[in-house]
Amino acid sequence: MRYPSSNKIYHKPISHANRGMNLEALINETNKYYIENNLVYITKKPTPIGIVSVSDDEKKMITKAFFKEPSTLDYSGVYKGRYIEFDAKETNSTTSFPISNILGHQIDYIKKLINHQAIVFLIIKIKNEFYVIDGKYLINYINTSSKKSIPYKTIIKNGYKIDSDGLIKVNYLPIIDKLIGGLHEKV
Amino acid sequence: MRYPSSNKIYHKPISHANRGMNLEALINETNKYYIENNLVYITKKPTPIGIVSVSDDEKKMITKAFFKEPSTLDYSGVYKGRYIEFDAKETNSTTSFPISNILGHQIDYIKKLINHQAIVFLIIKIKNEFYVIDGKYLINYINTSSKKSIPYKTIIKNGYKIDSDGLIKVNYLPIIDKLIGGLHEKV
Numbered sequence: 001m002r003y004p005s006s007n008k009i010y011h012k013p014i015s016h017a018n019r020g021m022n023l024e025a026l027i028n029e030t031n032k033y034y035i036e037n038n039l040v041y042i043t044k045k046p047t048p049i050g051i052v053s054v055s056d057d058e059k060k061m062i063t064k065a066f067f068k069e070p071s072t073l074d075y076s077g078v079y080k081g082r083y084i085e086f087d088a089k090e091t092n093s094t095t096s097f098p099i100s101n102i103l104g105h106q107i108d109y110i111k112k113l114i115n116h117q118a119i120v121f122l123i124i125k126i127k128n129e130f131y132v133i134d135g136k137y138l139i140n141y142i143n144t145s146s147k148k149s150i151p152y153k154t155i156i157k158n159g160y161k162i163d164s165d166g167l168i169k170v171n172y173l174p175i176i177d178k179l180i181g182g183l184h185e186k187v
Numbered sequence: 188m189r190y191p192s193s194n195k196i197y198h199k200p201i202s203h204a205n206r207g208m209n210l211e212a213l214i215n216e217t218n219k220y221y222i223e224n225n226l227v228y229i230t231k232k233p234t235p236i237g238i239v240s241v242s243d244d245e246k247k248m249i250t251k252a253f254f255k256e257p258s259t260l261d262y263s264g265v266y267k268g269r270y271i272e273f274d275a276k277e278t279n280s281t282t283s284f285p286i287s288n289i290l291g292h293q294i295d296y297i298k299k300l301i302n303h304q305a306i307v308f309l310i311i312k313i314k315n316e317f318y319v320i321d322g323k324y325l326i327n328y329i330n331t332s333s334k335k336s337i338p339y340k341t342i343i344k345n346g347y348k349i350d351s352d353g354l355i356k357v358n359y360l361p362i363i364d365k366l367i368g369g370l371h372e373k374v
Contacts, residue, residue: 116266
């Protein structure tokens with residue numbers, strides 16, 4: 001299948017981003033808990049922007065800039081020495097996760113990271129449940145399936161369900177342990 | 188020793204940043220070579236900014252923003268599954284590397300990353316030579332020495348000299364292999 005092409009200038013906010021906001025807030029809270037308890041160091045990346053002009057005075061304020069389309073994933077960090085990167089994706093569909101939610105550059109980027117043995121995944125919110133989809137599974141699915149979305153049943157079967165544990169809203173860390181335990185395959 | 192306190196608003200460019208520009212350009216070229224040859228995936232992080240206002244029209248341009256002081260290091264990425272992060276620092280001094288070149292938040296951050304077993308280091312340019320200073324060595328030096336700078340002789344003795352290899356301007360990758368081979372100590 002083909003994935004959407006990308007533009008250099010990104011008009012933010014767009015609907016995809018909004019759709020992810022609630023999940024993002026939950027993940028941000030989770031990461032805060034993880035970091036405070038020294039379990040992992042994972043943070044949201046700075047928004048990529050292009051700076052057009054900066055003020056001439058000594059304050060050096062940015063007076064014009066534009067949002068760039070993100071070509072990486074939203075979160076990255078380190079866990080037990082391993083490089084971790086993931087994205088949070090939310091869908092209102094109750095039947096499947098549309099692959100168009102992932103931007104074109106992001107798919108190439110996921111492949112690159114996997115080839116350097118990074119732990120890469122998506123956290124998908126669907127039907128008020130949270131799943132980890134391993135990046136290797138995702139790339140394999142895109143390469144071999146003609147479908148433009150991943151059915152809910154497939155997500156249940158091949159994803160990892162994330163538990164909510166009171167203070168830890170989206171407790172994805174135990175699943176990273178499982179992914180680290182897996183074999184590293186080239187994609 | 189005490190390290191410099193940090194401000195939330197960062198007036199860029201400042202002299203420290205300028206001093207590092209030449210080294211940064213060499214490292215950016217090196218990373219380009221590494222990525223094109225699939226040796227490693229390490230990139231410069233986006234400049235952290237605080238957005239104050241965005242235009243109301245559909246272009247969503249940033250109309251006011253400020254530079255935030257970087258609380259992390261400049262470059263991060265993945266090599267053989269390991270989390271890598273480093274900063275490029277250049278000094279005009281021929282006798283020592285002033286620790287004040289490292290911002291306060293950066294030192295705390297280096298400690299955090301090391302405790303999660305990341306490979307963290309500085310690339311220092313001094314007297315037209317390049318050295319890797321392991322983050323663990325740096326933190327230990329700051330904790331145990333009363334000096335405000337690292338003497339050139341100490342850098343030669345305890346750092347790792349980086350070779351320039353034609354196309355690869357600052358060939359730091361062989362040194363990461365050495366750091367990966369080392370023991371992981373808490374700091």
